[in-house]
Structure formats: structure tokens, C-alpha cells
Amino acid sequence: MSYDKTIAQAARTELERRRSQAEKTARQNLEGFLSNCPRAKEISRELAKNSAGAARAVLSGGNVHEELEQRKKLGLALREEYEELLKAHGLTRHDIEPRYSCSECRDTGFVDGRMCGCHRALRRSIAYRQLSAGLPLEQCTFQSFLLDYYEGDPAAKKRMKEILDTCRKYAENLRPRSSNLLFWGGTGLGKTHLSLAIANAAIEKGFGVVYGSAQKFALAIEKERFSREDSVGTANSLKECDLLILDDLGVEFSSPYSDAAIYDVVNERLMAERPTIISTNLDPSGLEKRYGERFASRIVGGYALMRFKGRDVRVQKLNR
Template sequence: MSYDGKIMRRAMARQEADRRRREESFRRRQEQVYARVPRLREIDGELTATMSRIIASALRRGADPRPAVAVLRDNNMSLQQERTRLLSDLDLPADYLEYKPACPLCNDVGTRGEAVCACLRRYYAQEQQAELSRSLDLSGQSFDTFSLDWYDRLPDTHFGMSPRENMETVYEVCANYAHAFGRRCGNLLLYGKPGLGKTFLSAAIAGEVSKNGFSVVYDTAAHVFARFEDRKFGRDEGEGAAEDIERILRCDLLILDDLGTEMTTTFVQSALYEIVNTRLLERRAMILNTNLSPDELSRRYGGQIASRLEGEYQILPFFGQDIRRLKKERG
């Protein structure tokens, strides 16, 4: 699993902010109890000071401090019993004044050794969804809200099946792709005229995959190619373009929308080849959305790209009537 550096920084900042809020809430709760029973502050002070001295002494000797802590726990039993009794008199549990991290696995650090902890992965997934929601309607464009009713049952003479039959297959492929992502990946090419559901199903895939903690970049081809130009010609101050391109090349799933609407130049062909080839070599998944047919893509972007698309991508045609127009006509 790959992590988007920009998204991970946001996730870590949110986790840290939540940790600080919990600690501040605990300190307020602690002070409220101390104000009611000052003796509890004295007991906690004695326990903390004694523990600090014993642990420091053990560390200076190069010894494991855990046995010393166990002895301390036994020696201070009377203080602990008094503490428990005073809390009980307030109808509070014995551990009320003990701070507990939200994640017992990593103590709210976010990592366990070199691995990212599950708690930080949850923050990451939330931030990933928030990032995608800036350009996609993840709640409205999902597999649950997709409807086949907009697709005609009459056969299409060119494709030899009805739009409805075709979309039943396309929907199943896309849903299986999203739900099995990580165990099985691969690449998809979604092509057809505008208004047939390519962006809708791509958004549904993005939402499902990102919800499971995978890094997803969803962008238009024109904007992606512009970032490659910014990097090449030094138009971007700092590391913005370089970082964006790193995200494009290294994310778990790249969804490139509206391929073919940009002005196609030799540079654009080269950039697309770099993206497609790099991701294939590193076995990173990619979805292409385009209004162009495979033959049109071949003529526009050249044989090298066409051969990779034909050999490494599952090609899914979209055909039928423009759904956006149908919805507008039917109110």
C-alpha cells in the first residue's frame, strides 16, 4: 500500500490535534477532581515522583525498569488503596485519573515500528475521501446509487447488444474491481460519448478504494499534463509540481479523466507514455476515461501507448443515450 505524502501529513495533523484535545479534556477532568479532593493531587504527586526516581535509577544502571516499577506498585499499595477509596467516595472508577490513549496499539503515536498503525490509516482514509470529495460527489456517485434504468433495452446494431445489457456487465466489472482492490488490481479503459456514466462509475470506484485506505488520485488529463509541463519548464515555485507528479506516478490508483480533450502535442504524448509505462512497470493500477474509441486513441497518441492499452487494460465501452440530457428532459 502506498501513501500520498500530502494526504498523510493532513492525517497526522488531525490525529495530533485529536490527541491534544483528549489530553486537554483529561487535564480539565483531573483538575475538577483535585479541586473536590485535594488529597488526590498529593497522592498522585507522590506516586509520580517515586516512579520517576526508580525508573531513572534503573536506567542509569542500564537495567530494565519494569521490575522496579513492579516493586514500586507493591510498595505503594497503601497509597493506591487510599486513592481508590477516595475516588469511590465520589462514585468514580479507580482508573478515572489515569489517561488512556485512544489507540492502545500505538499509544496514539500512529506507527508501530516502521508500520503505519490502523488508527492512522483510518485518519488517512478519511482525509483521502475529503480530498476526493472536492472534485467528486462521492455520496451521490456510488455503486448503491447507480441505476440501470437510464439505459435502453433495445439492441445496438454496432455492439450487438442493448445499452442495458452492456451496462450490467460494465457495472459488475467496476464493482468487482473496487471491492477486490488490493487483492486484485489491474487497469481499466472506459470509453464512450459524454453523459453515459464513465465519471459516475469512476467516482464510485474511487470512493470504495479510498474508503479502504488506498491512495487515490483523480484528476483530468489536461491538468495532469499541465503539471508535467510546469515541472519541465520550471513554472512552479518550490516543489509543488514535482510533488504532484510523484503522487500521480506512485499512488495506488490513478484515475485520469477526460483523456483526449486536451491539446495533444508531442510533449503530451511523452507525458502520457511516462505515466502509463511507469505505472505498468511498478504494477500500480490506473483507470482511463475518454470520449475516444481505442482506434482514435491509437491515432492520437501513437502505437507505443496503444499497444500497452490493448495489452494491459480491460476495455469497457459505454453507449446509449446521454443520461444527463434524459434527466433534464424528464425533470
């Protein structure tokens, strides 16, 4: 996946922060220990002298084996004493050595000249956060989805309770290869609310979630098509995230390129078995008119269709 310079720089900055913090903490622990335990400082010097003596023994000849064995025993004894002193001060060897977030690359981001998996994951995470920035996640939970607004229509209330229960169960059992959902129905019936409630649960589980309107993503993809700068890789982010939630499909500005790009995203995620949730005001026939038979067929065949019913909740809230 390709990213623009700001994402790459943000990832490098975060890796540097992690590495610096790990090394600073270890250094402070070691300095405090040596300051409070003079004997530990003496042992450090004795270990250095012992290592230098071993090197001289190899160079000087003589009974090298016997000399090295003696120095090995001395080194072991000194290290054992050092460990006991650490223990007496409530520390372990790990407390005076950097605890890097990634033991493979030691928070440098690279292993043997190749980008470490932690570095790639960090870049993805930053890209996902940017794509989903500004979402009212705290306001949209399953608990705050009130069925009171459907009281005037028993059939609609029954249907919306079924959808609420299904979405809650979907969120509880969310897996990397969960099924795809299509929310369709009129404006203000709770499609966005339940999409965000699922996004909340997915983020809690550690999933990489990308949420946004089809209009936002279509504009970003179109812009990157003509950009001469390094691509932010919106299309790739949409294809590769753990969970994609595509809101308000059908209201975006239509162009052959953006329509094809959205189809490509939806199709590739279906092929890769990555879960996608789409919300739209269009019914299946409306999707066919808007995007063509091929797109509608992929949706009808690969998504669980959920029709939202009732009266516009936003209007009801304003009237109250």
C-alpha cells in the same frame, strides 16, 4: 514524494491539533479526578515524596538496599490504591494520559529525527484530497446508475448491465493490486458516473484515491515543470496513490512533455501493479493515433477494456 509548503503546513497543523487535543483531554480528565478525589491528590504528593526519599537514601549511604525495598513496597501500595480510586470514579490510567493517534511519534510527526510513517501518510492524504477536491461523489453511486436510459436499445442495455455488474463487483473486491480498467465510448454514457461510484467504494475501504481529468493533471505537471517553488509532486501523487482514476483521457492539450508524463504515470503504475481506471472517448486505435503505438500497446495489454454503448444520457435527461 515532495509536496508544496501548503501541504506540509497543513500536515503540521493537523499533527499539532491531534497532539493538543489528546493532551487537553487527558489533562481535563486528571484535573476532574483530582478535584473529585482529594485522596488521589494526597497519593500523588506521597509518591513524589517517596521518590525523593529513595534518591536521598542512595546519596546518604547506610543500608541502601533495605531502604529502597521499603520505599518500593510503599510506592507499589500507593499506586495500587491510586488505580482503585480511578476505577471507583469510572476511569483508567489511559484516561488521564494522552491518547495520541500515533504511539510511535506521539503525534509529533518524527521519531529519532526521522519523519514518522503517520506523518507521511497524512501528507499523502492531504495531497490526494486536494487533487480530488470538488467531486460529486454523493450523486454518483451504483444505486443511482439507472439502466432505464438504455431501454430503447436492448443490446446496449444488456451491455451496460454487464458493465454495471462488473464495476460493482470490482468495487466490492478492490485490493491494492486489483486489475486496471479502461472505459471507452461516446460522451454521456456513464463512464464518469461509474468511475466515481468505484471511487466512493474505494474511499469507504480506506484507499487513497486520486480522481481527475487528464487535462487537469497534465496542466499541473506542466506547471510544476517550470515552477521554481517546491513541487507539489502531482506526478508522484498520481504514481503512488492506491487508486488512480484518470478521466477524459485524450481531450487534454497535447504537448510532447505532457504526453510523455501521462505515459510515465500509466507505465509506472502498471510496473508497480497499482490499479488505475481510465475513461476516454477514444477507442484503442484512437489512443494509438493520439499517444502512439507504445502507449496503446500498454493499455491494450494491461487493462480490461469496457466499451460503453447507448445514447447520450445527459441529452436524455435534458429532454425529460
